[in-house]
Amino acid sequence: xxxxxxxxxxxxxxxxxxxxxxxxxxxxxxxxxxxxxxxxxxxxxxxxxxxxxxxxxxxxxxxxxxxxxxxxxxxxxxxxxxxxxxxxxxxxxxxxxxxxxxxxxxxxxx
Numbered sequence: 234x235x236x237x238x239x240x241x242x243x244x245x246x247x248x249x250x251x252x253x254x255x256x257x258x259x260x261x262x263x264x265x266x267x268x269x270x271x272x273x274x275x276x277x278x279x280x281x282x283x284x285x286x287x288x289x290x291x292x293x294x295x296x297x298x299x300x301x302x303x304x305x306x307x308x309x310x311x312x313x314x315x316x317x318x319x320x321x322x323x324x325x326x327x328x329x330x331x332x333x334x335x336x337x338x339x340x341x342x343x
Contacts, residue, residue: 234304236264240271241299255300268300272321280328290325297321 238255255271258264275297280289299321 235259236261237303238264238267238271239301239303241301243294243297243299261302264302268302269320269324271298271300272324276321276324276328280332282332284329286322286326286329289329290322293321293325 236258238258239252240255241252256267258267272293275293276289279292279296
């Protein structure tokens with residue numbers, strides 16, 4: 234079975250011509266790794282010092298791309314109607330917390 238990483242453009246929500254296939258992978262693990270990399274790159278790039286996880290997540294929802302892993306044509310059709318952004322929300326919290334913790338450590342060392 235192959236797994237397609239299908240990208241939904243959050244900026245152009247509902248305009249399906251902006252969605253595209255990123256790649257097709259032989260295993261689910263390869264597909265999920267690629268999908269998460271897309272989210273991680275976006276969140277890391279758009280993070281600004283002092284930004285809250287809610288602000289970063291909102292930035293992702295507004296301007297990011299939502300990767301979906303599909304294994305059938307029916308799933309691709311469904312993907313154009315729904316998407317799961319739980320991974321992005323979790324990563325936004327992790328990135329903001331890590332930045333806060335690093336800043337706190339620096340302040341304590343001073």
